[in-house]
Amino acid sequence: MNEVKCDCGHSNPYGTNLCQYCGKPLQDKDNKASLLDMRYEGAARRSQTYNKSIVDKIWNFFSSVKVGIWIIVLTLIASSIGTIFPQEMYIPNNVDPAEHYKDEYGIAGQMYYTLGFHNLYGSWWYMALIASLGISLIIASIDRVVPLYRALKNQRVTRNDAFLKRQRLFGRSKVEQADKTLIKAKSLLEKRKFKVREENGNLLAEKGRFSRWGPYVNHLGLIIFLSGAMLRFFPGMYVDDIVWVREGETEVIPGTDGEFFIENEQFFIELYDEDDETFGPAMERAGGQTIQNYQTNAVLYEREKTDTVGAVPELEEVKKDEIRVNHPLRFNNFALYQMDYKLNELNTMSFTLDNRETGESIGTIEIDLFDPQDEYDLGDGYKVVIDSYFPNFEFNDDGEPSTVSSIPDNPAFIFQMFSPEHPDGEYSFVGIQRNEDVFGENDYEMSFADVDTKNVTALTVRKDLTLPFIITGGVIFMIGLIQGSYWSHRRIWLKRTDREIWMAGHANKHWESLKKDFRTLAEETELIIPEDQSKKAKKER
Amino acid sequence: MTGMEAVSGNFLLITFFMYLLATICFTVSVTGRKWRDKQGEMKGNRWGSFGFIVTLIGFIFALGYFVTRWMTAGHAPVSNMFEYTTFLGIALSLAFIILYAIYKTNVLGMFTMPIVMLIIAFASVFPSEVEPLIPALQSNWLKIHVTTTALGQGILSIGFAAGLIYLIRTLDFTKRDKKVFWLEFIMYSLISIIGFVLVRYIFSMFQYQAEFQYINETGNEAEMTYNLPPLLGPNEGEVLTSGAMEPLISMPAWLRSDDANAVVWSLGAGLILYVLLRVLFRKPVGGKIQPLLKGINPDTVDEVSYRAIAIGFPVFALGGLIFAMIWAQIAWTRFWGWDPKEVWALITFLFYAAYLHLRLSQGWHGERSAWLCVIGFVIIMFNLIFVNLVIAGLHSYA
Numbered sequence: 001m002n003e004v005k006c007d008c009g010h011s012n013p014y015g016t017n018l019c020q021y022c023g024k025p026l027q028d029k030d031n032k033a034s035l036l037d038m039r040y041e042g043a044a045r046r047s048q049t050y051n052k053s054i055v056d057k058i059w060n061f062f063s064s065v066k067v068g069i070w071i072i073v074l075t076l077i078a079s080s081i082g083t084i085f086p087q088e089m090y091i092p093n094n095v096d097p098a099e100h101y102k103d104e105y106g107i108a109g110q111m112y113y114t115l116g117f118h119n120l121y122g123s124w125w126y127m128a129l130i131a132s133l134g135i136s137l138i139i140a141s142i143d144r145v146v147p148l149y150r151a152l153k154n155q156r157v158t159r160n161d162a163f164l165k166r167q168r169l170f171g172r173s174k175v176e177q178a179d180k181t182l183i184k185a186k187s188l189l190e191k192r193k194f195k196v197r198e199e200n201g202n203l204l205a206e207k208g209r210f211s212r213w214g215p216y217v218n219h220l221g222l223i224i225f226l227s228g229a230m231l232r233f234f235p236g237m238y239v240d241d242i243v244w245v246r247e248g249e250t251e252v253i254p255g256t257d258g259e260f261f262i263e264n265e266q267f268f269i270e271l272y273d274e275d276d277e278t279f280g281p282a283m284e285r286a287g288g289q290t291i292q293n294y295q296t297n298a299v300l301y302e303r304e305k306t307d308t309v310g311a312v313p314e315l316e317e318v319k320k321d322e323i324r325v326n327h328p329l330r331f332n333n334f335a336l337y338q339m340d341y342k343l344n345e346l347n348t349m350s351f352t353l354d355n356r357e358t359g360e361s362i363g364t365i366e367i368d369l370f371d372p373q374d375e376y377d378l379g380d381g382y383k384v385v386i387d388s389y390f391p392n393f394e395f396n397d398d399g400e401p402s403t404v405s406s407i408p409d410n411p412a413f414i415f416q417m418f419s420p421e422h423p424d425g426e427y428s429f430v431g432i433q434r435n436e437d438v439f440g441e442n443d444y445e446m447s448f449a450d451v452d453t454k455n456v457t458a459l460t461v462r463k464d465l466t467l468p469f470i471i472t473g474g475v476i477f478m479i480g481l482i483q484g485s486y487w488s489h490r491r492i493w494l495k496r497t498d499r500e501i502w503m504a505g506h507a508n509k510h511w512e513s514l515k516k517d518f519r520t521l522a523e524e525t526e527l528i529i530p531e532d533q534s535k536k537a538k539k540e541r
Numbered sequence: 542m543t544g545m546e547a548v549s550g551n552f553l554l555i556t557f558f559m560y561l562l563a564t565i566c567f568t569v570s571v572t573g574r575k576w577r578d579k580q581g582e583m584k585g586n587r588w589g590s591f592g593f594i595v596t597l598i599g600f601i602f603a604l605g606y607f608v609t610r611w612m613t614a615g616h617a618p619v620s621n622m623f624e625y626t627t628f629l630g631i632a633l634s635l636a637f638i639i640l641y642a643i644y645k646t647n648v649l650g651m652f653t654m655p656i657v658m659l660i661i662a663f664a665s666v667f668p669s670e671v672e673p674l675i676p677a678l679q680s681n682w683l684k685i686h687v688t689t690t691a692l693g694q695g696i697l698s699i700g701f702a703a704g705l706i707y708l709i710r711t712l713d714f715t716k717r718d719k720k721v722f723w724l725e726f727i728m729y730s731l732i733s734i735i736g737f738v739l740v741r742y743i744f745s746m747f748q749y750q751a752e753f754q755y756i757n758e759t760g761n762e763a764e765m766t767y768n769l770p771p772l773l774g775p776n777e778g779e780v781l782t783s784g785a786m787e788p789l790i791s792m793p794a795w796l797r798s799d800d801a802n803a804v805v806w807s808l809g810a811g812l813i814l815y816v817l818l819r820v821l822f823r824k825p826v827g828g829k830i831q832p833l834l835k836g837i838n839p840d841t842v843d844e845v846s847y848r849a850i851a852i853g854f855p856v857f858a859l860g861g862l863i864f865a866m867i868w869a870q871i872a873w874t875r876f877w878g879w880d881p882k883e884v885w886a887l888i889t890f891l892f893y894a895a896y897l898h899l900r901l902s903q904g905w906h907g908e909r910s911a912w913l914c915v916i917g918f919v920i921i922m923f924n925l926i927f928v929n930l931v932i933a934g935l936h937s938y939a
């Protein structure tokens with residue numbers, strides 16, 4: 001395309017509205033308007049210039065701020081819908097979601113589920129919304145930042161009269177001593193932290209140009225943030241697992257390829273003192289005790305590098321730590337969080353073999369509920385064999401004894417008791433709160449003697465390699481936001497004509513501050529306060 | 542109650558009355574007679590400055606409340622509904638002080654200080670005992686995240702106050718159109734908060750309580766205490782207190798019926814107060830206030846509202862999203878988990894982002910901008926009240 005040559009001699013790219021050198025309006029619409037459209041300095045933006053190919057059309061669509069706002073608003077509405085009822089991840093995980101939403105929330109809940117709103121934030125269309133937000137951020141920023149940068153870099157001090165006259169703040173001052181006035185104005189503006197450039201006796205005072213880059217910097221931060229969030233879907237970037245560890249036991253940490261192990265030395269809960277002077281009344285009103293701390297005293301081990309495969313791993317202690325809520329154990333890129341617990345899980349049970357008639361106790365057996373032996377020999381012809389073991393006992397639908405799980409929440413046994421009198425063994429069914437003879441009357445019985453419990457801790461295992469991207473994105477976003485919000489870009493042009501000094505001002509926002517700058521000039525020099533032409537322009541329209 | 546706790550409560554009470562005094566000063570400064578200066582020119586009056594000084598004194602007492610309560614509890618007092626809402630009120634007054642220092646607009650004080658008082662009064666209906674911190678809240682990020690977020694919300698709320706002034710100043714109340722309707726609706730909503738506080742105080746004066754047995758959302762029997770007569774009862778509820786009225790209708794299990802009941806009471810009380818005012822004024826409430834604002838330049842108010850949002854938005858983004866994510870990563874293992882409170886913080890952020898784009902790029906100034914400020918405040922209040930009390934999630938404090 002042809003370049004546009006301005007009277008001042010500068011060649012501007014095709015589509016330019018205001019000459020990048022002198023600011024002269026190059027298009028008809030600007031020549032007729034009483035105020036110039038100063039957005040993006042009238043530079044040629046790709047989206048405003050080309051609209052032929054499909055690429056142009058896509059580019060133009062996503063570069064539009066209007067489209068961007070629509071995407072924001074749609075995301076906002078969609079997000080709010082997701083909070084009407086709890087998302088699937090927050091409902092109990094032992095229920096059928098379809099049933100749950102229907103039972104809890106009636107027809108509305110059923111519709112919610114049918115429309116897929118129970119998993120809204122993971123739905124393809126929500127992802128598509130976020131993706132288009134990202135694309136819009138990229139395209140809209142590039143479309144503007146490049147021409148804006150060029151325009152601000154190329155701007156000259158001496159500006160075309162038509163440019164000055166059509167600024168929102170514009171005024172002509174008749175002055176006696178132009179030189180003196182300009183020198184005074186320059187020093188005043190410099191005192192107000194303006195950068196002043198001089199050319200042919202004209203002045204351009206500029207302040208806070210870097211704030212113009214704020215929006216693009218914060219958009220860049222958001223783009224990095226969103227890309228970082230996307231990286232989670234790559235394998236190996238993200239681990240979300242849970243490990244249950246009993247006190248005194250050591251478990252391999254999932255996701256570490258068997259490299260790391262965690263030992264639970266102790267898990268405990270601490271409660272606040274109910275008689276506490278400060279907190280007592282609040283706890284009394286709440287009608288319960290308040291937990292002060294959940295803690296696992298943990299030891300982290302690393303497997304020693306050996307060549308033997310399959311052998312029992314040699315573990316080397318890496319560190320000891322107290323894992324509490326808000327205080328995870330960190331190693332490499334992993335963190336272990338206190339997530340759940342189970343107090344007093346049954347661990348071992350002991351029974352005595354008793355002679356019913358004499359009451360004599362023959363001996364004691366201790367059963368590890370996680371690893372029971374097949375038989376316990378008590379000597380002298382006495383022996384106890386575990387015929388069946390039900391860690392979590394129930395009668396199944398057929399009325400047969402069975403187990404719900406392998407966790408010993410409700411252990412029950414069928415023992416076979418051997419004694420010199422009964423070399424074939426007597427059968428006895430023993431569980432919590434039950435002790436029955438299986439075939440006829442027994443001479444011997446198993447009596448419950450003791451139980452040993454342990455606390456179990458559940459630790460969330462988390463690795464998130466996307467965090468560095470998220471953090472970088474967040475930091476850049478925040479810098480950009482502050483840069484663009486707390487500063488403004490202000491320019492003041494002073495141009496000398498025959499007997500007058502023409503002045504014009506532009507600010508990208510906070511016009512009141514710019515007006516204050518002009519007021520200071522007017523107080524100290526012969527210059528007048530320029531008129532705000534925006535109202536006049538509004539009336540004309 | 543310990544001695545220090547009583548001192549803390551008294552400081553807050555003094556703050557409340559200082560802010561009341563400030564409201565009066567600012568109102569007089571806007572509506573009262575203008576004073577002449579030495580040259581005999583009309584130069585406004587000094588009431589605005591008095592109001593500002595009183596506000597500063599009130600704010601110092603608010604800091605006193607905050608510090609003494611912190612010393613009593615051993616943690617920053619922002620951990621439950623009473624403490625957070627009170628702090629939001631204080632943050633709003635701090636935001637006003639900042640904006641007043643820039644723009645010196647008395648009318649802003651006339652509108653902001655009553656809103657601050659309303660928020661502090663609203664906070665006082667929640668149980669105010671010092672509570673022990675549950676493990677999830679035991680972190681330095683509690684004070685960092687919560688105070689920054691509250692300050693951000695406070696500054697954004699100034700945008701609402703200024704937007705409201707703009708609307709009351711510029712709307713044509715002689716017409717009965719949609720705009721007037723919605724403005725009156727805002728006035729009614731604000732009056733309803735007064736209604737709520739009044740109703741709660743009246744019934745607590747008579748020590749009203751109604752115990753209920755009901756079936757909760759997990760299908761178990763539970764008990765619930767009402768502080769207001771039950772218009773709406775809990776799911777399959779049974780009144781245990783003798784003499785208490787039977788509920789008119791019962792609510793489904795997933796809804797916090799005592800909160801829903803309080804909402805109905807406050808809307809009802811608000812309606813009565815509002816109708817009384819309408820009868821008294823014989824014109825819309827906004828229309829009654831409008832003449833007082835004759836001297837206000839709408840453009841200045843418009844810029845104040847935008848400036849408040851331009852200042853508040855980064856503060857909110859930092860506290861409500863960035864600090865929130867850092868803490869969530871430490872306490873809840875992930876920086877983002879679509880908890881309702883998180884989502885509503887995101888919605889607040891997106892809304893003000895849309896506002897800024899509309900204003901800076903699409904030229905939405907003046908009235909449209911003012912309406913957006915109002916909606917933004919509604920979102921903030923929704924996040925405070927509904928998301929905490931009704932949509933219970935990880936953030937439920939009360």
